[in-house]
Amino acid sequence: MKKETADIPIPVKPQPPLVKDVHALVASYPSVPITVDCVIFGFDENELKVLLIRSDLEMFSGKWSLLGDFAGDQEELDDAAYRVMCDRTGMDDVYLEQVRTFSNPHRHPGGRVLTVAYCSLLNAEHHQLKILDNELHWHSVRSLQEMAFDHKEILDYCYKWLQKRMQEHPLGINLLPQKFSLRELQNLYEVILDVKLDRRNFRKKFFSMDLLTDTGEYEDDVPHRPGRLYTFNFKKYEKSKRNWIGIDF
Amino acid sequence: MKKETADIPIPVKPQPPLVKDVHALVASYPSVPITVDCVIFGFDENELKVLLIRSDLEMFSGKWSLLGDFAGDQEELDDAAYRVMCDRTGMDDVYLEQVRTFSNPHRHPGGRVLTVAYCSLLNAEHHQLKILDNELHWHSVRSLQEMAFDHKEILDYCYKWLQKRMQEHPLGINLLPQKFSLRELQNLYEVILDVKLDRRNFRKKFFSMDLLTDTGEYEDDVPHRPGRLYTFNFKKYEKSKRNWIGIDF
DNA sequence: GCAAAAGTGTTTCATCTACACCCATGG
DNA sequence: CCATGGGTGTAGATGAAACACTTTTGC
Known part of the structure; x- marks a missing residue:
C-alpha cells in the first residue's frame, strides 16, 4: 500500500520565463459574453411558481424566458443577478444564490454565451411586482413546456437544486x-x-x-x-x- | 391568506420590437475572459492532497496555483476543465465536477477574468503524473498557506464542497x-x-x-x-x- | 348539525452511539 | 512474546413512521 512516486524529488525541466505583463496575458485570452439568469420561485395558490417573461427574440417569439441579462464588464455576478432581478421586477431585498454555470456553445442562437443561473425563493404576496414589461408574471412550474434558449433545462436543474436545498435549509419560510x-x-x-x-x-x-x-x-x-x-x-x-x-x- | 394580484390580467404595456438579429445582440454584450481551474484532490500517506503548480506569473513568483487555463471560444466548460487536466498532468479517465463560478472583478491582476472551479478526487497511486512542468506535484491541503490569485479561497470552497459531497456520494472510493x-x-x-x-x-x-x-x-x-x-x-x-x-x- | 381542518400520543421499528475483548500476523 | 491493528456484538437512546379520534370554527 505504500506509494513513493509522488514525493520523490523529480528533476524539474527548464521553465519558460515568468509572465510579466499580466494585462497582455489576459488580453490574449478569448473572451465570451456572460449572462446571468434568475430563477425566481414563488408559492401561490398552493402551487410552486416561477417568474418568467416573454422572450424578446423573434426566433423565440411566444416562448417564455427566465429573467436574464448580460453581466457588466466589471460586475460581480452576484451583483449582476441582483440587478437583473431589480430591473425586471422592481423587487429588492431578495436573496439569490448561484446555482450553476451553463456553457453549451450552442445554447444561444446568437453565438457563444455563457450563463450563470441564480435561484431565489420568495413570497409572491410580500413582493409586489412593480414592473410588468414583457408580460412578466408567475407561471406554474408543473405546467411549463417549451421555453426559450435552454431555459427549460436550467429551470429543471434549479428545481432539483431547490428540492435538495430546501431539505437542508429553511428556505421555504421565505415563501410564507x-x-x-x-x-x-x-x-x-x-x-x-x-x-x-x-x-x-x-x-x-x-x-x-x-x-x-x-x-x-x-x-x-x-x-x-x-x-x-x-x-x-x-x-x-x-x-x-x-x-x-x-x-x- | 388568499392573494389575487399576480394572476389578475394586467394591461400589457407596449413592447419594444422583437430582436431579429441575434448575432448582433450577442455582439453587443460585453465579453469577459473565462478560465477553468481544476482542484484535483488525492489521498496519499494518510493525508488529503491537492495538485498544484507554480504560478508562472512574475507577480506571484513562488506562489502555488491551481491547474487552470482559459476556456476556448467554443468550448464547453466541462471539456475545458478536462483538457486542462490532461494537458497539465497527462492523466485521463478522471471525473471532474463543476463546483462554482468565481467572479470577483479584482480576482485576477491582469483584469477581469471569470473562473469556473472544477473538482475531482483521484487515487494518486493509480494516476501517474506524466507531465511535471511548473513543478506540478501533490501538496498537503492542511499546510497550504498563501496561493496565487484567489486560489486559496477557491480551494477552501472546494474542500467544503467535497466534505459535503463525500457524505452523499461514494466519491471517496476513487481515492483508494x-x-x-x-x-x-x-x-x-x-x-x-x-x-x-x-x-x-x-x-x-x-x-x-x-x-x-x-x-x-x-x-x-x-x-x-x-x-x-x-x-x-x-x-x-x-x-x-x-x-x-x-x-x- | 354538518363540513373541514386543527390539534394531539403511542407504538413500532430502524438507526446511531458507546463501548471492550480476543485474534492473527510480523518482527 | 510483544506490538499492532483486525475483527466482532450488544444495550440504550434517539429518531422516523404509522395510525384515529376529538375539537373548533364557519356556514
Whole structure:
C-alpha cells in the first residue's frame, strides 16, 4: 500500500520565463459574453411558481424566458443577478444564490454565451411586482413546456437544486407570510418536494427543531377551525446550524 | 391568506420590437475572459492532497496555483476543465465536477477574468503524473498557506464542497486502490471529514449499505494482522441511489 | 348539525452511539 | 512474546413512521 512516486524529488525541466505583463496575458485570452439568469420561485395558490417573461427574440417569439441579462464588464455576478432581478421586477431585498454555470456553445442562437443561473425563493404576496414589461408574471412550474434558449433545462436543474436545498435549509419560510400556520408550512413542503407528509409527524418534526415561535394568534377568514400562527426564529436558526456527519448514499 | 394580484390580467404595456438579429445582440454584450481551474484532490500517506503548480506569473513568483487555463471560444466548460487536466498532468479517465463560478472583478491582476472551479478526487497511486512542468506535484491541503490569485479561497470552497459531497456520494472510493481494506476506507473518511469515527460503527454502516464485495483476499506487507480486501460495487450503487425525503436543518 | 381542518400520543421499528475483548500476523 | 491493528456484538437512546379520534370554527 505504500506509494513513493509522488514525493520523490523529480528533476524539474527548464521553465519558460515568468509572465510579466499580466494585462497582455489576459488580453490574449478569448473572451465570451456572460449572462446571468434568475430563477425566481414563488408559492401561490398552493402551487410552486416561477417568474418568467416573454422572450424578446423573434426566433423565440411566444416562448417564455427566465429573467436574464448580460453581466457588466466589471460586475460581480452576484451583483449582476441582483440587478437583473431589480430591473425586471422592481423587487429588492431578495436573496439569490448561484446555482450553476451553463456553457453549451450552442445554447444561444446568437453565438457563444455563457450563463450563470441564480435561484431565489420568495413570497409572491410580500413582493409586489412593480414592473410588468414583457408580460412578466408567475407561471406554474408543473405546467411549463417549451421555453426559450435552454431555459427549460436550467429551470429543471434549479428545481432539483431547490428540492435538495430546501431539505437542508429553511428556505421555504421565505415563501410564507411572516406569520403562518402549520398547514401552510406543510402544504409548501408537500408541493415543492412533491410528496405527501403525515401531519402529526410533520408538526412533531418542526416543533422538535424548536425554531417556531407561537404568536398566540390565529388564522382569520378560513371556513373552518382556524390554526395557530407561528413565526420562524431566524436568529436561533443562525446559531444552531447543522454541523454533523452522516455518511448516506 | 388568499392573494389575487399576480394572476389578475394586467394591461400589457407596449413592447419594444422583437430582436431579429441575434448575432448582433450577442455582439453587443460585453465579453469577459473565462478560465477553468481544476482542484484535483488525492489521498496519499494518510493525508488529503491537492495538485498544484507554480504560478508562472512574475507577480506571484513562488506562489502555488491551481491547474487552470482559459476556456476556448467554443468550448464547453466541462471539456475545458478536462483538457486542462490532461494537458497539465497527462492523466485521463478522471471525473471532474463543476463546483462554482468565481467572479470577483479584482480576482485576477491582469483584469477581469471569470473562473469556473472544477473538482475531482483521484487515487494518486493509480494516476501517474506524466507531465511535471511548473513543478506540478501533490501538496498537503492542511499546510497550504498563501496561493496565487484567489486560489486559496477557491480551494477552501472546494474542500467544503467535497466534505459535503463525500457524505452523499461514494466519491471517496476513487481515492483508494481497487481493492482496499476497511481501515483504509475509514482513514480516508476521517482525514477528509476531519473527524474520528468509531471503527465498529463505521464497518457496520458500510456493510449494511451492502455495496462492498469481499474479495477473499487479504492485505500484504503490513506489520500486523492483515485486513480483508473489498471492492466497491459501483453497479449496485447506480441502481440504488438515494431517493428519500428528510427535512434536516 | 354538518363540513373541514386543527390539534394531539403511542407504538413500532430502524438507526446511531458507546463501548471492550480476543485474534492473527510480523518482527 | 510483544506490538499492532483486525475483527466482532450488544444495550440504550434517539429518531422516523404509522395510525384515529376529538375539537373548533364557519356556514
